[in-house]
């Protein structure tokens with residue numbers, strides 16, 4: 344799969360006008376609960392400086408700022424996704440600051456140990472080098488800082504797995520393509536979920552990149568997985 348930053352940035356630029364609607368429609372809004380759980384587990388405190396990697400249209404950033412008074416920095420490859428994030432932020436917190444910048448999570452323009460907490464929701468599977476991203480995330484997080492990773496996964500139970508794969512290969516590209524006019528983008532999204540490493544493999548990778556897994560939680564029958572990890 345071509346996961347070059349240029350291609351991924353263009354793909355999300357293209358689907359950005361429909362992203363929020365389709366995201367909630369296709370996940371039947373269960374993602375709202377997953378996001379809330381990730382934030383609860385991250386235990387963000389007042390005044391913390393938070394990094395939202397692959398911030399997209401800013402749902403995690405907005406949810407974070409709605410629950411606690413902290414500083415949030417978002418980074419994403421896609422200019423159009425970031426534009427939507429800024430519009431949502433301005434409507435919700437007029438005059439508030441959201442530092443959103445266009446850039447690659449594998450080479451972030453931040454000093455070492457800059458952030459108290461960080462998160463990446465549904466972004467890591469689009470990255471060309473997951474290990475490279477983990478090294479970069481480790482560098483910018485303060486020692487013992489925590490990061491939340493939310494990502495889709497393929498359920499382990501045979502029947503649920505079969506139904507889910509049917510949904511991924513048929514329903515998702517069909518509805519996504521119909522609504523956005525870009526069936527190829529939704530085929531890519533479906534394939535990127537199917538090919539993403541299992542929770543066990545991700546946990547091994549986390550150890551290799553000097554993170555301790557604090558919590559590893561399958562969500563909604565294993566359709567999604569939440570990892571809370573600590574920089575060692």
Ligand SMILES: C[S@@+](CC[C@H](N)C(=O)[O-])C[C@H]1O[C@@H](n2cnc3c(N)ncnc32)[C@H](O)[C@@H]1O
Pocket residue numbers: 348351352355396397398399400401402403418419420421424446447448449463464465466469470471
């Ligand atoms: C599926 S969206 C998720 C957006 C948001 N985090 C959410 O929870 O809705 C994936 C986002 O990851 C971004 N992305 C993918 N690879 C990236 C990279 N290497 N660096 C920065 N952003 C990246 C894409 O541009 C896209 O906006």
